[in-house]
Amino acid sequence: MKGVVFTNLAEMVEENHGLATWQNILDKAQPPSGGVYVATAQYADEELVSLVVAASELLGVPAPELIRLFGHHLWQFFGKNYPQFISDHDNLFDFLVSVDSVIHIEVNKLYPNASTPDFKYSKDNPNELVMFYRSPRKLCHLSVGLIEAAAEHFKTDMTLEHPVCMHEGSDHCELRVIIGNG
Numbered sequence: 189m190k191g192v193v194f195t196n197l198a199e200m201v202e203e204n205h206g207l208a209t210w211q212n213i214l215d216k217a218q219p220p221s222g223g224v225y226v227a228t229a230q231y232a233d234e235e236l237v238s239l240v241v242a243a244s245e246l247l248g249v250p251a252p253e254l255i256r257l258f259g260h261h262l263w264q265f266f267g268k269n270y271p272q273f274i275s276d277h278d279n280l281f282d283f284l285v286s287v288d289s290v291i292h293i294e295v296n297k298l299y300p301n302a303s304t305p306d307f308k309y310s311k312d313n314p315n316e317l318v319m320f321y322r323s324p325r326k327l328c329h330l331s332v333g334l335i336e337a338a339a340e341h342f343k344t345d346m347t348l349e350h351p352v353c354m355h356e357g358s359d360h361c362e363l364r365v366i367i368g369n370g
C-alpha cells in the first residue's frame with residue numbers, strides 16, 4: 189500500500205492518543221520500513237496489518253472497529269486533497285458508483301501500482317445500492333467507515349448492512365447501503 193495510508197494512520201493515532209502512543213505501536217509492530225513513510229512510496233500490505241494489530245492491542249479497540257474509524261479519518265484527508273472527486277456528485281449513490289469507475293482509476297494513474305479494491309454494484313431498487321467488495325487486502329471495514337463518512341457528507345440517512353464478509357470465508361463482501369426506510 190502507498191505511504192499515504194500509513195501517514196494517515198499515524199496522524200489519526202497521534203491526534204487521538206499522542207505521539208508517544210504511535211511510537212509504542214511502532215515499537216510493538218517493528219515494521220520493516222522502520223516506521224518512516226513517504227506518501228508516494230510502496231510498503232508491504234503486511235506492514236499495515238501488523239500496525240493495526242499492534243494498535244488494536246495497545247488501545248484495546250478491536251481491529252475492525254479501528255479500521256472503520258480509520259475510514260472516517262481518510263475521508264477527511266481525501267476531502268481536503270481531492271475535493272473534486274466528491275464535489276462532482278450531488279448524491280451518495282452516484283458518488284459511490286464513481287469510486288470504482290472514476291476515482292480509483294484516477295488514483296491508479298496518479299500513483300502507479302496503487303492498491304485499490306474492486307467494486308461491482310447492483311441497484312435493485314432506488315433506495316438500495318449493493319457494493320460487492322473484492323481485494324486481497326480484505327479492508328472491507330475501511331470501506332464501511334468511508335461509506336459512513338460519505339453518507340454524512342451527502343447528508344443522507346442510511347443503514348449499512350454487511351451480510352457477506354471475506355473475513356468469514358467468502359470470496360467477497362456485500363455492503364448493502366439502504367437509504368431512509370429502504
Ligand code: HEM
Pocket residue numbers: 189190191192193266270273274284287291292295301302303304305306323324325326327328330331332334335338
Ligand atoms: C466511499 C468511498 C470509498 C471507498 C468505499 C473506498 C475504498 C477503498 C479501500 C477499501 C481501499 C483499501 C485498499 C483495498 O481494500 O484493496 C482504498 C484505497 C485507496 N483509495 Fe479509496 N475508497 C473510497 C473513496 C476514495 C476517494 C474519494 C479517494 C480519493 C482520491 C480514494 C483514494 C484511495 C487511495 C489513494 C487508496 C490507497 C491506494 C494504495 O494504498 O495503494 N478512495 N479505497
